[in-house]
Amino acid sequence: MFQAVTKTLSxxxxxxxxxxxxxxxxxxxxxxxxxxxxxxxxxxxxxGANVKVQGWVRSVRPQxxxxxxxxxxxxxxxxxxxxxxxxxxLVFLSLRLLTFGSAVEVTGSLKKSPxxxxxxxxxxxxxxxxxECNPVDFPFKIKERHGLEYIRQFxxxxxxxxxxxxxxxxxxxxxxxxxxxxxxxxxxxxxxPIITSNDCEGAGELFxxxxxxxxxxxxxYFFSVPAFLTVSGQLHLEVISGxxxxxxxxxxTFRAENSQSRRHLAEFYMVEAEISFTESIEDLTKVMxxxxxxxxxxxxxxxxEDVDLFHKHIFSFCFHKDTVDAMMKSSFPxxxxxxxxxxxxxxxxxxxxxxxxxxxxxxxxxxxxxxxCGNAPVFVTDYPYDLKPFYARDNQxxxxxxxxxVDLLVPGVGELCGGSLREERLDLLSARLExxxxxxxxxxxxxxxxxxxxxxxLQCILGVDNIKDVIPFPRFSHSCLL
Numbered sequence: 001m002f003q004a005v006t007k008t009l010s011x012x013x014x015x016x017x018x019x020x021x022x023x024x025x026x027x028x029x030x031x032x033x034x035x036x037x038x039x040x041x042x043x044x045x046x047x048g049a050n051v052k053v054q055g056w057v058r059s060v061r062p063q064x065x066x067x068x069x070x071x072x073x074x075x076x077x078x079x080x081x082x083x084x085x086x087x088x089x090l091v092f093l094s095l096r097l098l099t100f101g102s103a104v105e106v107t108g109s110l111k112k113s114p115x116x117x118x119x120x121x122x123x124x125x126x127x128x129x130x131x132e133c134n135p136v137d138f139p140f141k142i143k144e145r146h147g148l149e150y151i152r153q154f155x156x157x158x159x160x161x162x163x164x165x166x167x168x169x170x171x172x173x174x175x176x177x178x179x180x181x182x183x184x185x186x187x188x189x190x191x192x193p194i195i196t197s198n199d200c201e202g203a204g205e206l207f208x209x210x211x212x213x214x215x216x217x218x219x220x221y222f223f224s225v226p227a228f229l230t231v232s233g234q235l236h237l238e239v240i241s242g243x244x245x246x247x248x249x250x251x252x253t254f255r256a257e258n259s260q261s262r263r264h265l266a267e268f269y270m271v272e273a274e275i276s277f278t279e280s281i282e283d284l285t286k287v288m289x290x291x292x293x294x295x296x297x298x299x300x301x302x303x304x305e306d307v308d309l310f311h312k313h314i315f316s317f318c319f320h321k322d323t324v325d326a327m328m329k330s331s332f333p334x335x336x337x338x339x340x341x342x343x344x345x346x347x348x349x350x351x352x353x354x355x356x357x358x359x360x361x362x363x364x365x366x367x368x369x370x371x372x373c374g375n376a377p378v379f380v381t382d383y384p385y386d387l388k389p390f391y392a393r394d395n396q397x398x399x400x401x402x403x404x405x406v407d408l409l410v411p412g413v414g415e416l417c418g419g420s421l422r423e424e425r426l427d428l429l430s431a432r433l434e435x436x437x438x439x440x441x442x443x444x445x446x447x448x449x450x451x452x453x454x455x456x457x458l459q460c461i462l463g464v465d466n467i468k469d470v471i472p473f474p475r476f477s478h479s480c481l482l
Contacts, residue, residue, distance in 0.1 A: 033107050039075035044120050046110050053080060053122060054105045054130070056160065059142060060098050062086070067095060069127075071104060074165055077305040081113065082106050084124035094127045100142040101133030101160065148314065148469045155473055163314055166306035167470060170299055171458060177298035178250060178271055178454075181291050187246040187273065192233030194252065197225045205256045206231065207266075229254035234449060237274040238391075238422065241447050248273040250454075260476055262466040263363065263414075265455065267475040274449035281404050281421060284448050285379050288408050288417050289332050291452070292377070296328060296461050310462040323411065324461055327376055334379040337361075337402065340369055347372070357400070358384050361407075366414035377410045393421035393448070394428055406450070410460045419450025 033052040040046070041053055055073035062068075067086055070079035084091040084106075098104070108124040115121075139154050140146055140161060151158040158164045182189065195209055206228040221227070233249040240247050253270045271291075275283060300307060311321045335343070344355040344365055353362045361369075361380070370378055385394060385401040392403035405420035423429045424447065426440045458470040468474040 036110075037075040038071065038073045038078075038080045041080050041110055041122065042076060042078060042118075042120060044110075044112070047112060047120065049110055050108070051110050051122065052105065052107045053082075055080075055103070057098060057100055057102050057104055057133075060100060062095070067091070067098070069098065069104070069106075071106060071122075072165075074159075074168075077162060077166055077169075077309060078118070081118050081121040082108070082124050082127070083121050084108075084127055088125070090126040091124060094129050097129040097132055098127070099133050099135045101135060101138045101140070102129055103131035103133075104129055145313075148464070148466065152466075152468060152474075159472070162309065164469075166303075166309050167458075167462070167464075168472065170303045170306050170310075170462065171470070171472075173302045174295055174299050174454070174458065175250070177295035178291065180298070181294040182248045182273070185246070185287075185290075187248045188240075188244050190233075190237060190240050190244075190247050190249050192230070192236040192249045192251065192272075194230050195223075195227050196230045196236075197223070197227060198235055199228070199231060207254050207256050231255055232270065232451060233272050234274070234451065237272060237449060238447070241274040241276045241449075242443060242445075245276040246273075262468075265467055265471065265474055265476055268467075268471065269454040271452040271454055271457075272449065274447060276445050276447040278448055279421065279446040281381055281406055281448070284419050284421070284450055285332070285334065285381075285406060285408075288379075288406075288419070288450055288452070289377075292408075292416075292457070293328055295457070296324065299461065300324070300328075307462065310464070314462075314464070323375060327411075330376060332377045332379055332408070333373050334381060335369075335373075336382045337380055337384065338382070338400070340365075340380050343369060343372055358386070360387055361415075363414045366407075366409045367412075370409050370411050370414070375411050377408060377416075379406055379408055381406045383407075388420060390429075391420070391422050393423045404448070408452075410456075412463060412465070413456050413460050416456050416460060417450050417452045419448060421446065421448035 031050050033050045034046060035052045036046060038053060038055055041051065053071060055071040058070040058072050058079045060067065060069055065086055067084050069082040069084070071082055072079040086092055086095065105128045106122060106124050107126045108122050110120055111123050113119060113121040135142070139157060146161060148163060151161050151164060159168060199206055209227040209229060211222045230253055232253055233251065237247050237249060248271065250271050251269065252267055254267050256266065257264050273287060275287065338357065340361065341355055341357050344351065347368065349368055351364055353359070353364065355365065369380070370376070382395060382402040383405045385403045388403040388405045392405050395402045395404055403420060407415050408417035410416045424440060424444045426444070429440055455467050455470045458464065459467060462470070464470050468476065
């Protein structure tokens with residue numbers, strides 16, 4: 001009677017799976033393949049090894065004796081070329097199901113490629129189709145270059161495209177870079193709440209949060225007061241800045257703006273920081289500029305191919321890598337709001353919105369100022385006091401009363417960062433607002449902070465015109481939700 005067994009042996013730190021039949025009729029051993037990401041395989045570190053790669057088919061090219069596949073798993077822009085012998089039954093049986101978009105598992109030997117276009121290739125022993133894909137129904141076609149507007153129609157599938165997979169890798173690295181900058185500069189990360197009772201921006205564009213369910217009592221608040229999705233973590237950071245001199249938060253914020261424009265989202269990510277013991281707007285602009293350059297330098301170093309894809313094939317601005325490089329090498333100029341208005345009024349440009357002193361700067365004004373300053377980021381400081389929120393510090397300059405506030409304007413986008421010194425003087429603040437005063441009564445110090453729109457930052461460094469193309473799942477007025 002034959003008894004089949006399976007046992008695992010470890011020989012010199014190498015694992016083998018051995019199947020045999022007792023009584024010594026037959027024995028064979030097969031080395032367990034090393035599982036690799038596509039990016040790991042392309043590095044060539046495991047040349048000659050028996051490996052396993054899982055991913056999605058980007059192209060299929062059958063020939064007389066072989067079939068060539070490009071497989072990608074999202075870990076790199078470049079796919080891994082797979083070469084399979086059609087005479088192998090384990091390959092031939094899968095051929096019919098190998099289509100653009102199908103999910104596969106490939107086992108074989110990683111070899112140096114004879115072609116210059118790719119450093120390595122995988123000689124397949126076995127190809128298993130994990131998930132089939134009908135190329136007729138699949139909205140992305142193998143030989144077509146789809147624009148951002150087209151792929152935006154398929155938020156559940158657009159991560160399969162080169163453009164959006166590159167964007168997601170860049171976004172991930174940029175997130176890492178932001179956190180790294182703050183950690184290296186001794187900021188403490190604070191998780192500010194998403195559900196709050198305050199309207200930090202004072203614009204009233206809030207999403208109200210209400211519970212639902214059979215046991216909910218109508219006209220009774222779940223919390224003691226009405227609750228909303230946060231528009232900013234700033235006020236909570238100000239609370240913590242009473243005990244920590246450098247704090248920041250990085251998370252989702254929400255604005256109920258009834259807009260479907262290229263500039264607005266209902267849900268987006270904000271980087272916000274608060275610095276205690278500062279009475280200088282230059283302290284804020286230094287952090288803004290240093291963070292921008294640090295994050296961008298990291299992205300350019302770690303996402304070379306992905307950034308090049310945007311700069312060469314996708315960007316919408318008159319904008320390219322040389323412009324980004326120039327931003328990294330020069331200091332950002334600083335002008336006052338009064339100087340900015342003077343520049344606008346002396347220009348020959350015809351603006352839609354007025355440029356009188358005291359008017360808020362619109363996107364058209366911001367973009368002109370950036371262009372005027374050499375298509376480089378520019379800080380605008382000392383805005384009219386009445387244009388800024390109640391907590392902005394009064395410069396106490398007369399007759400043109402201004403606030404110690406600053407915006408960072410960048411190419412193609414306009415306003416990227418907005419911040420101010422905070423009014424720490426209790427007597428001046430009490431004239432504006434009775435609430436908010438306890439933060440100033442007990443150990444108040446001069447402090448300031450700012451917020452940076454993360455999606456706008458990505459638009460700036462990549463040259464993307466529509467903000468909906470730099471976030472995985474855009475939320476905006478009348479949009480469908482996944």
